[in-house]
Structures are given as C-alpha cells and as structure tokens.
Amino acid sequence: MATHRRPKPQRNAYGTMLTVTATAAVALSAQSASADPLPDPNKKGVKAQVDRLYEEATQATEKYSGAKEKAGTLQKEVEVLQDTAARKQEALNELRNRIGGIAADQYRSGGLAPSMQLLLSSDPDAYLDQATLADQLGARDVSDLQKFQVQQREVQQQRTQAATKLTELRDTRAELGRKKTEIQGKLAKAQQLLNTLSAKERAKITQEEDRANRDSARADLGNEASASSRGAAAFAAAKSRVGMPYVWGASGPGSFDCSGLTSWAFKQAGVSLPRTSQDQANAGTRINSLGDLRPGDLIIMRTDLSHVGFYAGNGQILHSPKPGAQVRYESIARSGMPFMWGVRI
The missing domain is CATH 1.10.287 (Helix Hairpins)
Structure with missing residues (x-):
C-alpha cells in the first residue's frame, strides 16, 4: 500500500x-x-x-x-x-x-x-x-x-x-x-x-488540529487509479494545495472554501465546474456507493449538499473542511459529515 x-x-x-x-x-x-x-x-x-x-x-x-x-x-x-x-x-x-x-x-x-x-x-x-x-x-x-x-x-x-x-x-x-x-x-x-x-482548553483544541494535520501528512491513500483523466488531473492539482488555509468564499490559489478548492482544481484540468457544492453535486455521473468511488471523483457530504471534496482513495477525502483548518486528507468515516453520493466528471 x-x-x-x-x-x-x-x-x-x-x-x-x-x-x-x-x-x-x-x-x-x-x-x-x-x-x-x-x-x-x-x-x-x-x-x-x-x-x-x-x-x-x-x-x-x-x-x-x-x-x-x-x-x-x-x-x-x-x-x-x-x-x-x-x-x-x-x-x-x-x-x-x-x-x-x-x-x-x-x-x-x-x-x-x-x-x-x-x-x-x-x-x-x-x-x-x-x-x-x-x-x-x-x-x-x-x-x-x-x-x-x-x-x-x-x-x-x-x-x-x-x-x-x-x-x-x-x-x-x-x-x-x-x-x-x-x-x-x-x-x-x-x-x-x-x-x-482557558489557556489549557485552547491548547487542547490546538493539539487536536495539529493531530489532524499530522494524520493528513501520514494518510494512506492506497494505489487505486482514477476513473477519468480529467478527475486525475484535477486531483493532482488539489493535492498541490494541501496545507493551504480555509477562507470562506475563497477559490484559490492560496486559500479555499470547500467548493472553491474543487472548482479551482478542475479549472486547472481544463474543466469548468459550477461554483457551489449543491451545483457540483449534479455536474457529472452520480456514484451512489462509496465502494465505487475512485480518486479524483467528487464526494458530496451533508444532507443539504453543503460540503464537497475529492475522494482520495482508501476511504479518505481531500477537502478544505472548515474555518480554522487547512486543506487536508481525512478519513471519511471520521469527518463527522454524512456521505450523500459521489460525482464523476
């Protein structure tokens, strides 16, 4: 692996x-x-x-x-x-x-x-x-x-x-x-x-964020191939942004919100995507099962479709998760957001 x-x-x-x-x-x-x-x-x-x-x-x-x-x-x-x-x-x-x-x-x-x-x-x-x-x-x-x-x-x-x-x-x-x-x-x-x-409580939260970033650096993505050349190119662009900060309304190249990252990455691959996660949820071929996703597929989260990232392989998502966080890899199971479906561009 x-x-x-x-x-x-x-x-x-x-x-x-x-x-x-x-x-x-x-x-x-x-x-x-x-x-x-x-x-x-x-x-x-x-x-x-x-x-x-x-x-x-x-x-x-x-x-x-x-x-x-x-x-x-x-x-x-x-x-x-x-x-x-x-x-x-x-x-x-x-x-x-x-x-x-x-x-x-x-x-x-x-x-x-x-x-x-x-x-x-x-x-x-x-x-x-x-x-x-x-x-x-x-x-x-x-x-x-x-x-x-x-x-x-x-x-x-x-x-x-x-x-x-x-x-x-x-x-x-x-x-x-x-x-x-x-x-x-x-x-x-x-x-x-x-x-x-208190200072102790803030330090604990800081440690949790640092742990999430360390886990991202050690993420085991497996060796699955992307299902499309466009998805592969967009995923490669997104991987180059790991460590960049979440900023609301930002679409790169130095900061991103969730759909700002995915739309920017696909733009680097020569593909124009809608700007919001809700619109991106219907932008390509829907993949209903997590097991059928491949690296570079979009992954739509939350019941209101308000979060999107890239499926990174081996049950991991690459995304810009929230204020105060960085673009990083995380376990989908531990993200705290329900999976809705994937989208293959």
Whole structure:
C-alpha cells in the first residue's frame, strides 16, 4: 500500500488560524454579533458550539458563493444587452436621419408624402397594410420604413431585458450582502466563544488540529487509479494545495472554501465546474456507493449538499473542511459529515 506524504504544514491552531477568517469578521461584524446573543456555554461544550457555528458558516458560504456566481453572470448579460441596444440605436439613428431628410425635402415641395405620414402614424403596421397606400409608396420607402419599425421594437426589447436583468442583479447583490453579514457574524461568535476558554482548553483544541494535520501528512491513500483523466488531473492539482488555509468564499490559489478548492482544481484540468457544492453535486455521473468511488471523483457530504471534496482513495477525502483548518486528507468515516453520493466528471 502506497503512503502519501506531503511537506510539513505550517502550525495551525484552531483559534489562531481565525486571524485569516474570524478575526476579520470580528472587526467587520461587531454590531451584528452583539445584537445576536452567543449560545449559552452551560448548555453544551464550547467546542461543540464552535463546531456548529463553523458548520453553519460553511453552509452560508455555499449560498454566498452561489449568489456571487449569479451576480457575475448577470453582470455579463447586462453588459451584452446594453451593448447590443447601443449598437441597434446607432443603426436606428442613421435610418431616422435618412428618413428625416426625405421628409424635409417633401415638406419643402408642398407637403408630406404618404411614406412620411406612415412614419408619424400611431399604428404604422395597420397603415402600411392598406393596399391603396402600398400602391403609392416606392419600394425603397416601404423597405426603409419597415426596417425602422423593426429596429425600433428591437431596441426597446433590448432595453427592457437589460432593465429586468439590472433589477435581478441589484437583488442578488443585496443577497450577497446579507450572506456576508451572516457568515461574519457566525465566525465572530465562534471567536468570542473561543476567547472564553482557558489557556489549557485552547491548547487542547490546538493539539487536536495539529493531530489532524499530522494524520493528513501520514494518510494512506492506497494505489487505486482514477476513473477519468480529467478527475486525475484535477486531483493532482488539489493535492498541490494541501496545507493551504480555509477562507470562506475563497477559490484559490492560496486559500479555499470547500467548493472553491474543487472548482479551482478542475479549472486547472481544463474543466469548468459550477461554483457551489449543491451545483457540483449534479455536474457529472452520480456514484451512489462509496465502494465505487475512485480518486479524483467528487464526494458530496451533508444532507443539504453543503460540503464537497475529492475522494482520495482508501476511504479518505481531500477537502478544505472548515474555518480554522487547512486543506487536508481525512478519513471519511471520521469527518463527522454524512456521505450523500459521489460525482464523476
């Protein structure tokens, strides 16, 4: 059995690692945190409460990442619609100027011809349908006027679509703000709870994190081959990130949340994946049994599909697990998260 080893990671304490995530959250979300009381430490252990807050923060992070991806898509769509409307408006202006010149000539010669009356009609389509009028208009006049009406409608349609997308974009950005506040509040409360512990208790938590990192360095991955070249390439990229810190909303290359790691790794393999774990759960071929997974397959965790990592072989997952932790290998059985299914890309 082959044993995977990696360079010794930087020392990572459960509390001190929060300088990357929760410490910033304390500064940014103090008001939010103070308005929402901390869980009662007497009801259950502080570490259990902290772990729960971290789980809730990672769940909210996936929703934040989904909203962020949606906002980026909407922004591009708005830009395309606005650019198209602007180009159509330029063509419409040129046509209007040409028709306006004809109207001016006709007015100077004694009045507006039927073609210009058509342009000013409240119902140009019905007016143009009149057979008697069609007989009086030249072929080019009819063509220009029809083109004018079509372009007018197209410009209005593009502007209406852009306005609708802009409204959706504003709503999505507001959702981003709400999720950001929620995440920062939970991380701030977790840090406040950690601050209530004695030095001995904090040292014990630090030791547990150090043990998890040492176990990762000694992880026995077996010698199973990947089921696809794309999965193998993505897994190789992810392995190069072992030891990098978890940061909510981050997608590499120096820090990651869970779906940020998997989407970044597949991007290195030339594959575009959706940004969230929920969307990645349906991105490829579903593998329902743990025994059928191969290294490089995605592994979907939690009943709400809010966690994702790579199956690493021999019952191990390679993932970015939670705030305060590093990208690492862990036993799936000991991860504390229920397995839902795998995904082969």
